[in-house]
Amino acid sequence: MASNHNTLTSSRVAIIGAGVSGLAAAKHLARHNPTVFEASDSVGGVWRSCAYGTTKLQSPRASYEFSDFLWHDRNNTAFPTYVEILDYLESYAKHFDLFKFIKFGSKVIEVRFNGEVEAPLMVGLGDYGNLLPGKPVWEVAVQTRDRNPEDIQWHAFEFVVICTGKYGDVPRIPMFPLKKGPKIFNGTVMHSMDYCKLEKEEASHLLRGKKVAVVGFKKSAIDLALESAIANQGEGGQACTMVVRTPHWVIPHYWIWGLPFFLFYSTRASQFIHDRPNQSFLRTLFYLLFSLLRTVVSKFIESYVMWKLPLKKYGLKPDHPFEEDYASCQMALVPDNFFEEADKGMIRFRKTSKWCFYDKGIEFEDGTTLEADVVILATGFDGDKKLKAIIPEPFRTWLEFPCGLMPLYRATIHPLIPNMGFVGYVQSNWNVRTAELSSMWLSRLMDEKFKLPSKEKMLDQFFKEVEVMKRSSRFYTNHCFSTFIIQHADDLCNDMGLNPWRKSNFFHDVFCPYGSQDYRFHQEET
Numbered sequence: 001m002a003s004n005h006n007t008l009t010s011s012r013v014a015i016i017g018a019g020v021s022g023l024a025a026a027k028h029l030a031r032h033n034p035t036v037f038e039a040s041d042s043v044g045g046v047w048r049s050c051a052y053g054t055t056k057l058q059s060p061r062a063s064y065e066f067s068d069f070l071w072h073d074r075n076n077t078a079f080p081t082y083v084e085i086l087d088y089l090e091s092y093a094k095h096f097d098l099f100k101f102i103k104f105g106s107k108v109i110e111v112r113f114n115g116e117v118e119a120p121l122m123v124g125l126g127d128y129g130n131l132l133p134g135k136p137v138w139e140v141a142v143q144t145r146d147r148n149p150e151d152i153q154w155h156a157f158e159f160v161v162i163c164t165g166k167y168g169d170v171p172r173i174p175m176f177p178l179k180k181g182p183k184i185f186n187g188t189v190m191h192s193m194d195y196c197k198l199e200k201e202e203a204s205h206l207l208r209g210k211k212v213a214v215v216g217f218k219k220s221a222i223d224l225a226l227e228s229a230i231a232n233q234g235e236g237g238q239a240c241t242m243v244v245r246t247p248h249w250v251i252p253h254y255w256i257w258g259l260p261f262f263l264f265y266s267t268r269a270s271q272f273i274h275d276r277p278n279q280s281f282l283r284t285l286f287y288l289l290f291s292l293l294r295t296v297v298s299k300f301i302e303s304y305v306m307w308k309l310p311l312k313k314y315g316l317k318p319d320h321p322f323e324e325d326y327a328s329c330q331m332a333l334v335p336d337n338f339f340e341e342a343d344k345g346m347i348r349f350r351k352t353s354k355w356c357f358y359d360k361g362i363e364f365e366d367g368t369t370l371e372a373d374v375v376i377l378a379t380g381f382d383g384d385k386k387l388k389a390i391i392p393e394p395f396r397t398w399l400e401f402p403c404g405l406m407p408l409y410r411a412t413i414h415p416l417i418p419n420m421g422f423v424g425y426v427q428s429n430w431n432v433r434t435a436e437l438s439s440m441w442l443s444r445l446m447d448e449k450f451k452l453p454s455k456e457k458m459l460d461q462f463f464k465e466v467e468v469m470k471r472s473s474r475f476y477t478n479h480c481f482s483t484f485i486i487q488h489a490d491d492l493c494n495d496m497g498l499n500p501w502r503k504s505n506f507f508h509d510v511f512c513p514y515g516s517q518d519y520r521f522h523q524e525e526t
Contacts, residue, residue: 008155011035013446014140015101016108016390017163019045021424021435023089024066025161026098028439032446035155036098037142039107043093044086046168050196051082052223053203054230058333059254061088064432067520069095105145109152110390111160112139115418137419159446161421166383168193174215174379180356180363185375187361192220192378207231210238210373213362215355217244217316219332221378226338229346241348241370243355243362247316249305249325250334256304262513264297265326266429268486269510273297275471276484277464298323310339314349320474327483328475329427383425391417405466405479409458410492412438413445416455427480433516434485440521441492450495486514 011033015025018038022045026036042048057064062074064085069092071080080088093099115137136156143152171191176182182189188206198206212228214221221242228240254261264270273290276283298321311317318325325331341347354365361372384406388396398416399406409415411426411434423438424431444450452458469476472483481488490500502518503509 008153012158013161014138014155014157014159015161015163016140017045017165017424018043018093018102018104019047019163019165019424020089020432021045021165021439022161022163023093023098024432024435024439025163025421025423025442026101027066027092027096028436028443029161029446030096030098030101031443034101034161035157036102037106037108037140038102038104041104041145042086042090043102044089045165047082047085047089050168050193050220052196052220052227053200054223054227054335055082056080056335057082057085058219059429062515065516066092066432066436067516067518070516103142103144107143107145108140108390109143110141110392112141112392113137113395113418114139159419159421161423161442162387163423164383164386165424166427167381170382170386170389171377172380172382173377176356180358182357182375184359185357185361186359187373187375189357189375190377192216192224192376193381195224195376203227204231206374207240209236211361211371212238212240213243213370213372213375214240214378215243215375216378216380217242217247218330218378218380222250222332222334222338224376224378225347226335226341229341229344232346237346238373239346239348241350241372243370244316244349244351245353247311247318247351248330248332249302249318249322250309250311250332251301251305252308252334252336254333256301264301265483266513267511270297271484271486274483275468276487277461277468294323295321309334310342314342315351316349323483324473324475327469327472327480328478329429329480329482330475330478403463403466405477407459407462409452409461410438410441410495411481411488412442413452413458415458415462425479427478427482428485428488429482430485430489430514433489433514433519434481436516437489437492437519441496444496449497489514489519 013029013032013034015022015029015034015036018036022036022038023043026034040048056079059079061071061076061080065071065074071088136158138157138160140155140157140160141152142155143149171193173191195203207228208231214224214228225240225242232238232240256264273287273293275287279287301322306312306317338347350370352364355362357363358369360369362370362375384399387399391399395417401407401416406422406425407415408422408426412421412423414420414422421442423442424435428434445452466476468484469480493500498521501509502514503512
């Protein structure tokens, strides 16, 4: 492949991706005149590339906003559609004049490091504390849509912020035995990512009058099954079958036996009973004493869900506690009419631990079969593979060193990869807020308002977080901070020299949920 060997240096900072995290990073690093590389022709990330016609946010709009840019109708109780979210993100980019930084149609295909590489076994030696100052250490290879695909431009930067996220671009496809994969199937097989690319009429035509099987039972699978049921209303309509390996907890709304959901997990008081990193002996003692209370809270929520939704009727009651799904960011909000369609027979369920293809559809481990015309794989995405495609060795090997998860300090800095930040890779129930706080933190780090600890200390902090996640959920590899997200925000604030207790009085700080406005820092603080 040909390339332009004249390396361009247009700014100090490169940001890869212009989704929610990329926009937050661009706004807070604006003083450095960043260059934002976006492969598509618009902002929005997964809201642009991985949304269906029925896709909505799973929470009120006021919980999904930047601290300094409120929704114009934030008191609207209806959950916003993906179109409304895209409009909000575009308005945010216009308001803060971020489009001047963004190069659309610019796909990053490789990055190279020009500095010295230290071995991970040397983590105890020296201090990572300072960024490598004063010279470009990363070269970024960019393929642009308006040029010959063979013509690659190289750009040099001091710092690279990767905001491509864990979702989209690279689908996770199940492995199948020899001659039991999609090629043997006579119908249509596609991943949910490819379904998202269809126009509304194309999608309706694909589903209408077809026997559709949707593999999965997370949010995207639930939305897909509902779309299929809606497309098959009336004469000639066919039922959609969801192939479910592991049922996860779904909730109908954010009220549990008349109490707001935030009381159980989203206040300082509620998170006090949960495990967290770096807790004192007294806090550890309280955590052990409150184990029964955590179980009671989880059972209390489960009792309401089982009363409200027909999970038992359809064999969809999970085998694990509700708390494990919340702690691993796998809880989903089920659409109002989802189980109505199931009751009408338009959505069916088949639980299985193993399945494969045969010529007419899907074959299960017990030898039974399901005939299908269309099989849609809502099996998630491989965010690690997406990263490994552009990160060079030896850093590629270290992405998941040493325990299978990316060891991100403060959910942003990989201790073994110098001058590179990652925003949007650790999940929580505060995704916009976390991206914004991480970007603020990264901006102050680059401005040398504080220094990083040694590699050894950063890795130690990561290991403590992993141990908490392991104790909280068997699905800990989702890398989610939901049960200690307030502590995480406190840590970021403390690093930045800001007061982590954000509310006007102690009672509100302890018993009220935190919102975006709580992290709108005033001039005197910054």
